[in-house]
Amino acid sequence: MIRAVLVDVDGVLVTGRPTDGLHWSHDLERDLGIAAELLQRRFFAPHWTDIVTGRVGLRETLAPVLAEIAPAVSIEALLDYWFAHDARLEEPLLQDIAALRRDGLIVALASNQEHLRARHLSERLGLAGHVDHFYYSAAIGARKPDSAFYRHVEQVLGEPPEALLLIDDTIENVSAAQRAGWRAVQWTASRRLGDIVAEAGE
Numbered sequence: 001m002i003r004a005v006l007v008d009v010d011g012v013l014v015t016g017r018p019t020d021g022l023h024w025s026h027d028l029e030r031d032l033g034i035a036a037e038l039l040q041r042r043f044f045a046p047h048w049t050d051i052v053t054g055r056v057g058l059r060e061t062l063a064p065v066l067a068e069i070a071p072a073v074s075i076e077a078l079l080d081y082w083f084a085h086d087a088r089l090e091e092p093l094l095q096d097i098a099a100l101r102r103d104g105l106i107v108a109l110a111s112n113q114e115h116l117r118a119r120h121l122s123e124r125l126g127l128a129g130h131v132d133h134f135y136y137s138a139a140i141g142a143r144k145p146d147s148a149f150y151r152h153v154e155q156v157l158g159e160p161p162e163a164l165l166l167i168d169d170t171i172e173n174v175s176a177a178q179r180a181g182w183r184a185v186q187w188t189a190s191r192r193l194g195d196i197v198a199e200a201g202e
Contacts, residue, residue: 002164002165002200003159004108005106006153006164007093007108007110007167007193010111012090013109014086014088017085018088021088023036024081032073034069043061043066051114053143054140058117059075062078083117093193100197101132107130108133108134108153110153110168111136112136118138133157135149135156144176145176161182162181162182164183165201166184168187183200
């Protein structure tokens with residue numbers, strides 16, 4: 001019997017730019033003068049794993065990179081742009097989450113996030129008010145699909161793995177959850193969350 005549903009954030013509950021759903025960096029070069037490919041190569045590719053698992057901070061790691069590739073752009077300007085443009089909430093899914101919680105299920109977020117954006121998602125976007133818990137990689141010290149992420153969630157929730165259902169758009173995360181003994185389904189926006197939960201619980 002499923003007692004808790006763990007929902008991924010990016011690609012599931014948050015889907016790109018609020019205006020059109022495109023990736024947050026689609027117009028980054030036009031708006032801030034930073035080529036998205038250069039930011040990916042100089043910042044995200046070499047540093048993101050350490051940042052998203054909490055080993056280093058976002059600001060302190062971004063600062064020297066930004067000073068080299070875009071010295072006229074402040075760290076806060078880039079972070080404000082990123083967080084504001086990566087914030088499209090899937091309202092139908094929020095409604096489905098509310099229905100599950102009314103039925104007595106625990107619903108939590110299970111996401112690979114660093115601390116600053118996790119706080120933004122929780123407080124500025126208000127996701128904390130829609131779920132029971134928010135489990136994210138920088139706070140845990142491990143990211144999906146690492147088994148330590150799943151074990152941590154089990155221990156904190158106090159539920160056996162077979163009582164947990166992960167909804168995630170990344171197949172590697174889904175497969176890892178299944179190896180950990182969870183039920184897990186790859187997300188597709190064409191399905192309603194309640195139907196997925198009902199089928200997974202059969």
